[in-house]
Amino acid sequence: MRAVTVSTFGGPENVEITEAPLPEPAAGELRIRTRAAAVHPADAAVRSGAVAAYLPPRPEHRLGWDLAGVVDAVGAEVTGFRPGQEVIGLSHWFRTHNGVHAEYAVLPAGAVAAAPAGVSPVVAAALPLNGLTAAQALDATGLTAGQTLLVTGAAGNLGGLALQLATARDLDVLALAGPEDREFVTAHGGRWVDRDDLARLALLAPEGVHAVLDTALLGPALLPHLLPGTVFVAVRPTSDLPADTRLTVIDVVPDGERLAELAALVTDGALTVRVDTAVPFTEAAKAHARLAERGVRGAVVLTF
Known part of the structure; x- marks a missing residue:
């Protein structure tokens, strides 16, 4: 072969x-x-x-x-x-x-x-990889309905899947993406934030966000928008975060049962x-x- x-x-x-x-x-x-x-x-x-x-x-x-x-x-x-x-x-x-x-x-x-x-x-x-990573990353945030999650790179496959799974959990999702992806973000229940205008986060979440899923590897650039105790879920190790930030570097776990659940969402049209x-x-x-x-x-x- x-x-x-x-x-x-x-x-x-x-x-x-x-x-x-x-x-x-x-x-x-x-x-x-x-x-x-x-x-x-x-x-x-x-x-x-x-x-x-x-x-x-x-x-x-x-x-x-x-x-x-x-x-x-x-x-x-x-x-x-x-x-x-x-x-x-x-x-x-x-x-x-x-x-x-x-x-x-x-x-x-x-x-x-x-x-x-x-x-x-x-x-x-x-x-498989991005779907399971997104699902397990959301689990790691520990957020409940109504809390605010910032997803960077929301136009990518990982970020886009995380956006959809998070809105399905009734989270308030701020989705960082380019202008060309505004329609995708809003169609899936997120609040679009221009990736080149991080200052707008202060207007959309003036009290800060409860958790971050940083698929775009922005790391320290997001510091002004973190609450004390914010859960920061990264796909790679990052540094220079405040001591009171709870950092989790997600390491995906293969899981056929969870993957079957994600596949069923795709079949039903609930996950794009x-x-x-x-x-x-x-x-x-x-x-x-x-x-x-x-x-x-x-x-x-x-x-x-």
Whole structure:
């Protein structure tokens, strides 16, 4: 089979398509024929060498966190899945180094769910990592109905999913995004804030916000708008926050049951997954280049 790998760290041009053995599912695992897989900033960080110090020594690294595909084979002790079933799943790459940017991937059954009905594999593939991250980040805020949440990067796939899940919990969501995404934000119940006009936050939330989900990595720039004890949920470690700020760096946990709940919301039309670009996996370098550009609205996805 063919896989998307990197053997020399660097720019998007360093992405390679290489041959790899067909993986065999062990007990409790599924082999999935990949139809689509999202490309994330974490993939770009591996490719560029930004996290090289934390990687095991290998001649190459296969990229990829989440996918949509069709069950191809099931290992012993697997129940609830069958060959031919359309599924989505997540591999926590930094723990497993089991990249799913390949024509076939093996995942634990507990990290897999039936794919949402009525959407393409491209859309389905953009759900697992960002959907679970958004849901688990909202859990980490501990907010209750009526409290104020600031979501930065609300035009991206992660921020957009968090916006929708938060408004479904009756939170007051301030959504930081560009002017071109104002309609998306307001259509999903958020209060739009221009990403280039942070001062407006003082008008919309004069007493500050109760929690922040910082998907845009703004960090200290948000300090003037934090209440004492504000919960600050970050997707990467950040510094220079007040001592009374409760910082949580979200580390997604694969969860097939929770993923099935998110997929059901997509099927019902209650959750919209945004896709920016889809390209064939053989042109994965183009996907990495697009991910690095400003103005990406939604997921960048490889098709297989």
